[in-house]
Amino acid sequence: GQQLNQSPQSMxxxxxEDVSMNCTSSSIxxxxxxxxxxxxxxxxxxxxxxxxxxxxxxxxxxxxxxxTRKDSFLxxxxxxxxxxxxxxxxxxxxxxxxxxxxxxxxxKLQVIx
Amino acid sequence: KAGVTQTxxxxxxxxxxxxxxxxxxxxxxxxxxxxxxxxxxxxxxLFEYFxxxxxxxxxxxxxxxxxxxxxxxxxxxxxxxxxxxxxxxLCASSAGNGETQYFGPGTRLLVL
Numbered sequence: 234g235q236q237l238n239q240s241p242q243s244m245x246x247x248x249x250e251d252v253s254m255n256c257t258s259s260s261i262x263x264x265x266x267x268x269x270x271x272x273x274x275x276x277x278x279x280x281x282x283x284x285x286x287x288x289x290x291x292x293x294x295x296x297x298x299x300x301t302r303k304d305s306f307l308x309x310x311x312x313x314x315x316x317x318x319x320x321x322x323x324x325x326x327x328x329x330x331x332x333x334x335x336x337x338x339x340x341k342l343q344v345i346x
Numbered sequence: 347k348a349g350v351t352q353t354x355x356x357x358x359x360x361x362x363x364x365x366x367x368x369x370x371x372x373x374x375x376x377x378x379x380x381x382x383x384x385x386x387x388x389x390x391x392l393f394e395y396f397x398x399x400x401x402x403x404x405x406x407x408x409x410x411x412x413x414x415x416x417x418x419x420x421x422x423x424x425x426x427x428x429x430x431x432x433x434x435x436l437c438a439s440s441a442g443n444g445e446t447q448y449f450g451p452g453t454r455l456l457v458l
Binding site: 236264266268273274275276277278281321331332333334335336337338339 | 350352388401446447448452454
């Protein structure tokens with residue numbers, strides 16, 4: 234099945250550092266979503282973006298919907314140990330009442346205390 | 347509001363058996379989608395149900411089927427299980443068209 238190209242695949246950072254990850258696609262989306270998944274659990278929605286160019290924050294998280302509608306990035310500032318997990322982007326295209334959601338390959342984040 | 351619930355959380359089956367997984371969406375949500383997550387393939391869309399009708403389907407064989415009841419609860423069935431069906435099966439609900447999906451904790455299926 235189709236997946237979005239998400240990078241980096243994994244990263245190790247020191248506690249307190251900022252983190253940046255992004256997602257790119259060959260096709261456009263109406264909505265970009267960012268999820269975090271802890272081991273053995275389902276993904277939890279972090280941020281939803283609905284408009285090209287939109288920049289949205291949720292606490293230490295900031296995400297942007299790319300102008301071309303084919304990419305999005307997520308920044309985490311001042312990382313803490315509980316930020317550890319896998320981050321997924323998802324692009325959603327709603328056409329004629331049907332929605333199709335495509336997920337990125339995931340970025341595994343490890344935070345070193 | 348209670349979140350999306352899935353039962354069972356863990357399941358072990360053997361090849362050739364069939365399995366039924368259950369998902370209860372967030373109250374008021376009418377759309378339920380199912381995903382398969384494996385380390386190699388990531389999150390793959392299986393199908394979506396809205397008001398008891400399947401309105402979207404991913405690229406999975408016919409052994410994978412589902413249904414939705416009038417109370418929006420959904421079940422997913424996999425027949426003639428194969429080793430490769432071992433995965434975390436996630437259910438997500440949303441209020442409807444264009445609304446954001448919220449995931450359940452998943453059912454981890456192991457096929458031996």
